[in-house]
Amino acid sequence: MSKRAEPRVLVSGASGRLGQLLVPRLLARHARVRVLVRCAATARSLWGDAVEIAEASFDEQASLCEATAGADSLFLLSPIGPALAAQQSRVIEAAQAAGLSHIVKLSGSDWTINPSGLSLSGDAHGHVEQFLQDSGISHVVLRPNAWMQVGLSRVAGDLREGDAIRCHHIGAAVSYIDARDIADVAVQALLNQRLVRQMRERAPGPWVLTGGQAVGAQQLAQIASHHLSRQIRVEAPLPALAQDPFIARVHGQFFDLMSEGHAAAVTDTVRLVLGREPRNVADFLSEQLRAVPIAPLS
Numbered sequence: 001m002s003k004r005a006e007p008r009v010l011v012s013g014a015s016g017r018l019g020q021l022l023v024p025r026l027l028a029r030h031a032r033v034r035v036l037v038r039c040a041a042t043a044r045s046l047w048g049d050a051v052e053i054a055e056a057s058f059d060e061q062a063s064l065c066e067a068t069a070g071a072d073s074l075f076l077l078s079p080i081g082p083a084l085a086a087q088q089s090r091v092i093e094a095a096q097a098a099g100l101s102h103i104v105k106l107s108g109s110d111w112t113i114n115p116s117g118l119s120l121s122g123d124a125h126g127h128v129e130q131f132l133q134d135s136g137i138s139h140v141v142l143r144p145n146a147w148m149q150v151g152l153s154r155v156a157g158d159l160r161e162g163d164a165i166r167c168h169h170i171g172a173a174v175s176y177i178d179a180r181d182i183a184d185v186a187v188q189a190l191l192n193q194r195l196v197r198q199m200r201e202r203a204p205g206p207w208v209l210t211g212g213q214a215v216g217a218q219q220l221a222q223i224a225s226h227h228l229s230r231q232i233r234v235e236a237p238l239p240a241l242a243q244d245p246f247i248a249r250v251h252g253q254f255f256d257l258m259s260e261g262h263a264a265a266v267t268d269t270v271r272l273v274l275g276r277e278p279r280n281v282a283d284f285l286s287e288q289l290r291a292v293p294i295a296p297l298s
Helices: 019-028 040-050 062-066 084-099 119-137 155-162 177-192 191-204 217-226 245-259 267-274 281-289
Strands: 007-014 031-036 052-055 071-078 102-106 136-143 164-166 208-209 233-235
Touching: 007 019, 019 031, 019 040, 019 084, 019 177, 031 040, 031 062, 052 062, 052 155, 062 208, 071 084, 071 177, 084 102, 084 119, 084 164, 102 119, 102 177, 119 136, 119 217, 119 245, 136 164, 136 177, 136 191, 155 217, 155 281, 164 217, 177 267, 191 267, 217 233, 217 281
Parallel strands: 007 031, 007 071, 031 052, 071 102, 102 136, 136 208, 164 233
Antiparallel strands: none
């Protein structure tokens, strides 16, 4: 990582859910942010002139080399897909050629990677983690657990239409993490060299990020019942709409592993990095449910 007063950080996946949380946080820390996007117009609509824009494709090495030139560090994130391992490896190769000094990789959940062979997505991320390790570049790997903004995103919608939360893993608890906490940790991993050194000394290896408590579907229903003043139940999900076969298989593997309890582990990494407890599910659901109708008084 550079010792300049204003480190130049390249953010891939910048226009996605996490990237849109990360970029303003980096700008607030006076980093010079360059966003790697497929469409420059999208980046301009999000951030105007506040960022540098590198329009590039994960499948075009020349554009990746151009995007990484002159950057100090890289936040590596790309969508789940069959080509994830090859695409992210190309970005690492470009970063290595450009002389970047530090990479923070957003990886899969720990339980999708270890043990291998249970998750297509986890195996791809594990391949990239090894490629990154072999590159010799200073790096931090973030392995966030299930995101609240993904795993719990349908709760409010379900409850606008009825009195049931639909869940694929009814009998298993999950230590959901708020994407805002992931972004806060990523900022520290990118910009706080002292903290990175301290974490390496304390526990070398990936930073496994979870919420502070594992919560089951029945607990989610209890939280929603309290907030909405009506009884909320838990039901199995409706049949999924048609989707890409690869993504459907990946999601099916996630649900199987979560149902077996693999996503319930809790770590103290967020507290160690941020000096505070992670955001909790009750507060997140409260935010989401504010627009849900309250049962009328009888």
